[in-house]
Amino acid sequence: MNSPGDSIDDIISLLNKHYHPNCNQEQQSQQNSRPKAGIGNVMLPQIKQQLNVLSAIPNTYNNNSDKFKRKAASLNRQQQPKSQTKDTNSFLIPMTRYLTFKPYSGSTDIIINDVGYYYKFGSSPIKLVKGLLEENGFKENNDKNWTLYWSSCAIRSEIYTNLFAYQKVCHFPKSYEMTRKDLMHRNISKMQINHGFINFNFIPKTYILPAEMSYFLEEHEKIKNNNPVYICKPHASSQGKGIFITDKIQDILNKQNSNNSYVVSHYIDKPLLINNLKFDLRIYVAITCINPLRIYVYQDGLARFATEAYNPDSVKQNRFVHLTNYSVNKDSPNFVANQDPTLDYLGSKWSLLALREYLKLNKINEQQIFERIEDLIIKTIISVESAIFQACEMNVPFRSNCFSLFGFDVLVDQFLKPWLLEVNFSPSLNIDAPLDLKIKGEMLADLFTLIGIVPLDQRFSQDLSYVRNQSNYDVKKHQQEFEKYILKETEEEFKRSRGWKRLYPSDQSSRYSKYFESDRPLNALLRNYYK
Ligand code: ADP
DSSP, rough: OTTTOSSHHHHHHHHHHHHHHTOOOHHHHHHHSSOOOHHHOOOOHHHHHHHHHHHHSSSSOOOHHHHHHHHHHHHHHTOOOGGGGGGTTTTOOOOOOOOOOOOOOOOOOOOOOOOSSSEEEESSOHHHHHHHHHHTTOEOOOSOOOOOOSSSSSOOOOHHHHHOTOOOOOOOTTTTTHSHHHHHHHHHHHHHHHGGGGGGGGGGEEEEEEEHHHHHHHHHHHHHHOOOOOEEEEEEEEETTOOOESSSSHHHHHHHSSSSOEEEEEEEOOBOOTTTTTEEEEEEEEEEETEEEEEEEEEEEEEEOOOSOTTTTTTOHHHHHHOHHHHTTTTTTTTOOOOOTTTSSSEEEEEEEHHHHHHHHTTTTTHHHHHHHHEEEHHHHHOOOOOOOHHHHHSBTTSBBBOOOEEEEEETTTSSOOOOOOOSOOOOOOSSSSSHHHHHHHHHHHHHHHHOOHHHHGTOOOHHHTTTTTSSOOOTTTTHHHHHHHHHHHHHHHHHHEEEEEEESSGGGGGGGGSSSSOOOOHHHHHHHHO
């Protein structure tokens, strides 16, 4: 005879209690009577194992840093939208519970129980992603029924077209419009022309060579008496490779003979300095949905320091003075590796929170700097929203399939103005120091929690499947129901935001409406809701 808890119904009811603790019996019986595509295929012992693994995942992990917790809590409180008081629980659409992730411990000895959650790499494996997923009960599996697809490269279109609603891939199509140096400049320049230079004045003046050579020479002619300095970067490279700084026009003309395309920008020669060193910021930004647009910024990140004292007149080829890339400066004899993540203000790499504390202590208006950074993040993403939206409409079956993690590189000058240097498509998740493990590990765990990965038993639940991008679902006919669903989805996501701060939508959304190529109904819905 079966002991209590052994029958499939007992297990399902246990799962329902686990995922729907506030659900009443009537709702539970409705859920039990829904097609159990995600459950019926799984063997009993696997379900039990799954239950054990999932109940072992705490809702909030034990974050060592009190400072981080205090800061995150206070920033989260500041951003609580007014709508938190609105009654979204009255919606008819059932609440979906999502998986919660804890950060990776750094262990290489992980025993994985196969409970039915799989991930797949589309590029070479990344230790942090692999370790974090495996410690949270995921297993690598290249078969079709993976839940999460992670790749440092662009994703092939056949991967998008065959997705199920519960599957998540880590890039939106066409994100390269923002992450390729030349395209990012082209898109922001277009916004400067269409919406006023003053509103998009956060990238250094830039030319894409050789295409814009004659324009560049014309402009140079006008300012040559001021001895302008330029920084030249190969258009599709990273980690400081191939970069040179020069005030000699001939150096740039010589490059014309090579076949490479170069991005030439005005050099920002008055950076804000700390201990006489130049630094830049790595800001983590996530897009969780393109329609409606939802943007988050992580409240911690990195400040990366040059390793030789800054002097605008120093030899421009000295990369340890002028470039702040970790990949460049780690080879400097002056590089100081941070060995203790609790002392996150020591060495050549600091945490973003430590930097903010430092600025505050030195009476520098860090709040203003970060408000400006948030503004430039929203505007940069809006500049490519239309391209990404259209690519999703054409290639991605469900609204919930894609998310993106970007690394925004920002340089702050002596006037406290942040300049966007570039947006990284696949920000480094290397763990070269304990500080990397702490910051990137927490950020990634919070990201996987934020994006809303559904438990096995909800994979085919109706609330996800009816929002197919090109479906017969008549949004107009079911408008009210659909809008309620979107509001609930947005509020639920907000509740999972942990260290992520939501930038868009917010009570400030209407300030940005004019910059969108099209005013999408779902963006308007949230804009009005949070007003
Ligand atoms: P990469 O993708 O190769 O890292 P970046 O655009 O990030 O190229 O530039 C590398 C480094 O060069 C930055 O971290 C920053 O220190 C410096 N840098 C880039 N652009 C400028 C600029 N316009 N003015 C001053 N410094 C810059």
